[in-house]
Amino acid sequence: MPSVFTHVADPLEADDWLRAVEKQLNIAQCNDLEKVLYASDQLQGAVQDWWESYQYGRPNNAPAITWQEFREDFRAYHILEGLVELKQEEFRALKQGSMTMAEYRDKFAQLSRYAPNDVAMDH
Known part of the structure; x- marks a missing residue:
């Protein structure tokens, strides 16, 4: 499995990491919730801080974060348009x-x- 992700020295490394995680999760046939749980568990340091802020910013009654949401918002934050x-x-x-x-x-x-x-x- 891809390693823990701690910071973004090169923004394209964030994309490489995300693609590697997604590939492994698809091979493991994880469902949407499992993908988000696994990927978010691999975040540490500044990237973990982003994840916690992202979660806190959601309403309490919001539906579970989908893998597509995680992927899009992770990329939007870490990889400048x-x-x-x-x-x-x-x-x-x-x-x-x-x-x-x-x-x-x-x-x-x-x-x-x-x-x-x-x-x-x-x-």
Whole structure:
């Protein structure tokens, strides 16, 4: 399983961590509640502080937090929208240039997750 997540040195590390957690939880066939419980249990330090504030900010009678809510709000807080837009632009401008085919393929795969609509239009 992915390791404990304590802070965001590089905002894209937050996305990498979230994707790794989600992959493992899907393999384990966890339900929505189990996904949120497991992922939130892996948060420590400043990221745990975010989670506690997030929970306290919800009304007492609010329904349980869904995995989709957790994922979207985690990303919105830890990965600034402008950064995602920069990665989308980097993807759109990607050219092989002096990269080997393998390097280009890896860079394409890395950046394509930030521009899923562009990738879908490419097929």
